[in-house]
Amino acid sequence: MKHSRRRFLKQAALRVGTGASAVAAAAASGAVAAAGLGLATPAIAQGLQRWHLVTSWAKGSAGPGTTADRLAARITAATDGKVDVRVLGAGELTSPFGVLDAVIDGAAEMAHTASFFWAGRAPAASYFTTMPFGLSPQAHSAWVRFGGGQALWDETYAPLEVKPLMAGNSGANMAGWFKAPLQSLASLSGAKIRTAGLGGEIYRRLGATTVTLPPTEIFGALQTGVIDAVEFLGPFSDRSLGFDQVADHYYFPGFNKPNGTAEALINANLWASLSDDLRAAVQNACDAENDAGLAEATWFNAQALAALRAGSTRIEALPDDIVEAARAASVEVLADYADKDAMTRRVDTSYRTALEALSGWERLYQG
Known part of the structure; x- marks a missing residue:
């Protein structure tokens, strides 16, 4: 922690110094807006922090990219x-999978990404994005906010x-895009599928070969035949x-x-240094x-799905034997995954509860 804190303070000092010089020059010339800060002089006098938000997505990409910009x-x-x-998109400062480091x-100072990318470093992290046959978007938010999930997430990342904080949601995802039709479970044998999270392990056990790729590299791999199929998000992001x-x-x-x-x-030392109001x-x-x-x-997935139906895309249910x-x-x-370590077992218990x-509540109100 001390070593990381020294790194953080060194970086912060460099940025504050640069920011202070820019602000001083702008104030002296009476051109605060020209400095790109867009702040009134009183706000500058109280101190300005410049944060760089790195993402795992192409800047401005539909869904996660626009979420990062709005955030x-x-x-x-x-x-x-x-x-x-x-905001700095994937590749501007670091790679899509380099944002945590x-x-x-x-x-x-900050990143916008998905927790299951860090499963190799903290297995319990996977639960805070999604789990196969797991919580719906609304239920996941309820668990994190009111069911003890945030405290476990903080402990996992300590x-x-x-x-870590929830900061966007792409909703329920589709099962994926396939170049060849899936007739039955046998159709998955040997298929090269780009996927993420524990769903990849399930596909592997069903006979597929799973491939890990950052979002920015998926289209090229699918186009050139490096992969035969891709599971990413929903119609809105996938179509874009x-x-x-x-x-x-x-x-x-x-x-x-x-x-x-x-x-x-958010860097933990930076978070701790913020005032309560910030x-x-x-x-x-x-x-x-x-x-x-x-x-x-939710809105744009519906619009994109309608556009796909109007085109040549075949929207199909997975064969029953694949789902079973x-x-x-x-x-x-x-x-097996819950037994990775003690932290993962605790998160798994909370998640399953x-x-x-x-x-049960969702089934009741949905009829």
Whole structure:
């Protein structure tokens, strides 16, 4: 912790110095707006923090990319410009999978990404994005906010020295795009599928070969035949990435990712250094964007689905034997995963308790 704190303070000192010089020059010339800060002089006098938000997505990409942009704007506005957040898309400062280390090391103050990318470093992290046959978007949010999930998430990430917050949601996902039709379970044998999370392990046990790729590399791999299929998000994001141009078959239900929570990561030392009002403002901005992201995905998934139906895409249900085999495989996969370590067992227990309680309520009100 001390070593990380020294790195953070060194980076912060460099940025504050640079920011202070820019502000002083702008104030002297009476050209605050020209400095790109857009702040009134009193706000500058109270101190300005410039945060760099690195993401695992292409800047401005439909869904996660637009969520990151809105989140930055929300934090800047909610703090009256005391925290000025600038977004850097995947590859601008670091790779899509390098954003966690960038925040830990202080190269960036904040990241927008997905927790299951860090399963190799903290297995319990997977639960905070989604789990196969798991919580719906609304139920996941309820668990994190009111069912003890946030405290477990904080504890899971404490060794990584980052503060996690929900900050967007792509909603329920589709099962994926396939170049060749799926006739039965046998059709998955040898198929190369880009996927993420524990759904990948389920596909592997069903005979497929799973491939891990960052979002920015998926289209090229699908187009060139490096992969035969891709599971990413829902129609809104998938169509914007052009998957319908190279694959004809789009399957549901998305058993592997019934939820799509995005996370904001903030350097833990930076988070601790914030005043109570700034922490509350950042938290509220993340909460607001979490809700807005899900609303956006719900609306535009419907629009994109209609457009795909009007085109040449075949929207099809997965064969029954695939869903049945996936459900059976998930029992063993999730049981094995829960035994990774003590932290994962605790998170799994909490998650399963929430799933049982919330699924019962959802079934009741949905009829």
